[in-house]
Amino acid sequence: MNSTIGNRRRSNAGLLVGAMILTLSFPLGSSALAQDTDVVGRVNGQDITADDLALAEQMYGPQLAQMPPDARRSILVDALIDMKIVSAAARAANVTGQDAYKRQLAFLEDQTLRTLFLEQQVEEAVTDSVVRATYDEQAARIPPVTERRLRHILLGSEGDAVEVIEALKGGKAFVELAQERSADEVSRVKGGDLGFVAEGQVLPEIDAAAATLQPGEYTQTPVASAFGFHVVLLEETRNRPAPSFESVAPQIRQALKAAEERRIIAELKEGAKIEKLVPDVAPPQGEDGHEH
Structure with missing residues (x-):
């Protein structure tokens, strides 16, 4: 491989690894976990599987969207290799015993539990039949034009x-x-x-x-x-006919999921003892007039 190209690819992989700790704080859906366990790399005898690659794709796909699939796959595997090497070095340096590590790990665990719990509860509640019933109800309420x-x-x-x-x-x-x-x-x-x-x-x-x-x-x-x-x-x-079910079902499903998630959180809050020790401050409005 040309050394310039190789360095660039390694640099891209390094940037991804550098961002990995931050990116892990974002919610990940269980859909990111592939069932395929084919090995795509190995570091000191430790396998990197297609499951790992699918998770990295979920995280970094938008950053690499303009790349051809084979180049994107190669860079992601490079990033996973670097992550394995660096994480092994961190364990050897006893980073896992540091308070900073434990705090961040606890935060990420809570974040992941929140994401998976809400995703599973929402998927169970917002079924195809619920989406269809909501469409029928809303279509019936559209005034005739x-x-x-x-x-x-x-x-x-x-x-x-x-x-x-x-x-x-x-x-x-x-x-x-x-x-x-x-x-x-x-x-x-x-x-x-x-x-x-x-x-x-x-x-x-x-x-x-x-x-x-x-x-x-x-x-x-x-x-x-x-x-x-x-x-x-x-x-x-x-x-005027109502819009077809197929054309609006994705929007209805998304709205139902968001409403169900808010309902679940509100219900859980009702049974919890909550103390917010900072003042409530409304976020600033964006240029479109909505709060962000």
Whole structure:
């Protein structure tokens, strides 16, 4: 291996090892633990397994996201090798007997227990059926919104609009006329189609004209607006459908999990004797107006 490349890889691994103590203080989900126990490295006879690599991937994946998978894997194994070597040296130096080590280890143990306990309790409570039931309940509470499927033809003058209306009365297809005559470049290629729109989503003049039509009818007189003169067709009306379950299930699940976690913590606090010996101070608001 080129020495420069090798040094760079070793430097990257060293940076990861240097950050490992800090990163361990962040919660890790049990999903990070792989079932595969294949050995990916060995230090003084001690195996480094795929389980170890999966845990390192969980920690450092975002930092190495831009790297090819094989390079990311290699750097992570380097980091684990360095960690084994340094931790062995620390044990030999009796770091494990120091108060600083014991305090940090106790903190990390509490952090890990908190993470795993909440994760397991939340997963048990927020099942697929609960997510589905929540979706059904929320979808049923969405107030109905009437939408109209509209087409229009935009003309530059009232006379041109009258000509189009006469052509429609003579049996010419609305879509064909829109493609031939409409000045609306966006909708013209779609035969004047504006899609399903609720009240307030299109020009008020078009809204008002469409409200007088039945499905299949078009305006019998030109509809004037600041953009010109319109001929409007109402194709159909419907109540706006709720978003599909598949599109919102991840957000519902996340919200339920967050609420369940807060509920569990609040319940545990009720049964605990708590003494906060520093003043309560609200965090500063961010630029978006929310507390962070």
